[in-house]
Amino acid sequence: MSFTGEQYPGVKAPTSDSDGFLLNHTMLRVKDPEKALAFYTRVFGMRVMRRLDFEEMQFSLYFLARPEAGEAVPEESGERTVWTFSQRGLLELTHNWGTENQEGRIYHDGNAEPQGFGHICFSVPDLEAAEAWFDANDVEFVKRSDQGKMKNVVFVKDVDGYWIEVVQADRLAALGD
Template sequence: MSFAGEQHMGVVTPPPETQGFRLNHLMLRVASPERSLAFYSRVFGMQVLRRLDFAEMQFSLYFLARLEEGDSVPEAQDARTTWTFQQKGLLELTHNWGTETQEGFAYHDGNAEPQGFGHICFSVPDLAKAQAWFDANDVTFIKRADQGKMKDVIFVKDPDGYWIEVVQADLLANMGD
């Protein structure tokens, strides 16, 4: 690997102590795991790799991935837990027990004021087919591929209102400066 990364103010050479560090997952809090798991499995084809419950603290974690042919996931829970925490690009849905029954309960999506967290992103092989799939599955759009200043980028919402960017990599080759 010869690419050393783009150089910008504040960027330093990675310290040798960080060798082997990798981003494992991103966590979103969800009010209803049933509703969110149905959405991410049906609309994005994700599977639950591991569910971890923490009864004393009253929350559950669901680790999701879009498995690919050839992925070898261990069957045994302890081995699968270890394997899960060794992966790249997982989505963790955290459910704080009881939120699913609270009338009007909602998490901040990060895009309303004050802004913070923005979105997660999925890359798809065919953006037009993905957009048609979202339409067929009644997914809520924030922005379609032909709308706004950034063409060939879709934004949809998940059941908790979190934004999901959807892109086709080869359509973005000439994006930005």
């Protein structure tokens, strides 16, 4: 028998009505797309898969991913849009035009009061190498892997102040109960 998920109060068995549903993307609003794109493409090695502009509503969407080596991504924009919305685990950066001209950080990071959204997470093959890479790229740390109660977990901030958890999967087997 294959694993079907941990069970807790409130967990309901899925029905066939949700067959085929998948988590496609998480959206973060960004103040300045040039700075945000530089951060996510340089520091985390993501690529922009698709940009969609909505002139009437004055915003742009940037869909970022880390395709597997050799993965076929369509060249034609319409086909690539369909491909983008059929993927798992993309990051959508939303830019409301004109926000780049506002002073200071303009979006709630979810960790200040009142808390809500917490963070996104990247898994890396070598946590120490990732920390050194972040230092070399002047990435702001919230917590290093040797700090706090949860060792082997790093938190950094992106250019808009959103928290990013960074983990090395094979170090987390004993995490929690």
